[in-house]
Amino acid sequence: NAGVMQNPRHLVRRRGQEARLRCSPMKGHSHVYWYRQLPEEGLKFMVYLQKENIIDESGMPKERFSAEFPKEGPSILRIQQVVRGDSAAYFCASSPEDRPPGANVLTFGAGSRLTVL
Amino acid sequence: AQTVTQSQPEMSVQEAETVTLSCTYDTSESDYYLFWYKQPPSRQMILVIRQEAYKQQNATENRFSVNFQKAATSFRLKISDSQLGDAAMYFCASPNTGANSKLTFGKGITLSVRP
Numbered sequence: 001n002a003g004v005m006q007n008p009r010h011l012v013r014r015r016g017q018e019a020r021l022r023c024s025p026m027k028g029h030s031h032v033y034w035y036r037q038l039p040e041e042g043l044k045f046m047v048y049l050q051k052e053n054i055i056d057e058s059g060m061p062k063e064r065f066s067a068e069f070p071k072e073g074p075s076i077l078r079i080q081q082v083v084r085g086d087s088a089a090y091f092c093a094s095s096p097e098d099r100p101p102g103a104n105v106l107t108f109g110a111g112s113r114l115t116v117l
Numbered sequence: 118a119q120t121v122t123q124s125q126p127e128m129s130v131q132e133a134e135t136v137t138l139s140c141t142y143d144t145s146e147s148d149y150y151l152f153w154y155k156q157p158p159s160r161q162m163i164l165v166i167r168q169e170a171y172k173q174q175n176a177t178e179n180r181f182s183v184n185f186q187k188a189a190t191s192f193r194l195k196i197s198d199s200q201l202g203d204a205a206m207y208f209c210a211s212p213n214t215g216a217n218s219k220l221t222f223g224k225g226i227t228l229s230v231r232p
Contacts, residue, residue, distance in 0.1 A: 042208055042222035056219060108162035
């Protein structure tokens with residue numbers, strides 16, 4: 001069981017470019033969560049997805065950020081026209097079906113560190 | 118909105134000693150779960166322990182145990198016989214009200230272990 005796989009581990013972009021971060025959940029997990037961690041901060045929730053559905057995107061910035069979890073393939077967090085303030089570590093986590101709500105342990109990936117020059 | 122408060126930014130403990138990390142939270146739920154995660158320098162988030170709020174018994178995982186006081190909304194992590202490998206950031210987390218397993222994290226506490 002390979003766990004939650006994130007790639008790339010490190011990504012450098014110049015201002016105005018696009019960043020794409022990928023996440024493959026653990027085998028058997030159908031729920032994916034994306035979090036952002038700024039330096040010296042805790043993790044901030046961004047978005048929660050199930051296959052082909054965005055369930056909760058209350059933590060996503062309104063512009064430039066989008067996420068998807070297609071029927072086939074990894075979940076992708078996309079940041080368009082990156083700015084320096086987007087520099088952070090982005091973590092993906094997965095869990096099995098949520099019964100009961102809030103009970104499942106999230107398994108985290110190792111994170112993707114985005115640096116915007 | 119759910120909030121989780123970790124008021125101590127840093128703590129230090131002597132190897133083999135015991136240390137307790139504090140966390141308070143707010144919730145309007147009666148049944149919920151609380152978590153402590155560890156983030157070592159590798160930045161991998163690792164589950165340390167989970168507490169079910171409706172269980173009165175404090176959770177224990179080897180050297181890690183919880184002091185859970187539901188009425189005070191306090192969820193403290195106790196590390197016994199501290200080891201050098203325990204040095205990390207520790208985050209307290211609770212699920213948002215009624216909303217699946219989406220977690221709200223505290224700001225974390227950096228624990229150093231002195232040899």
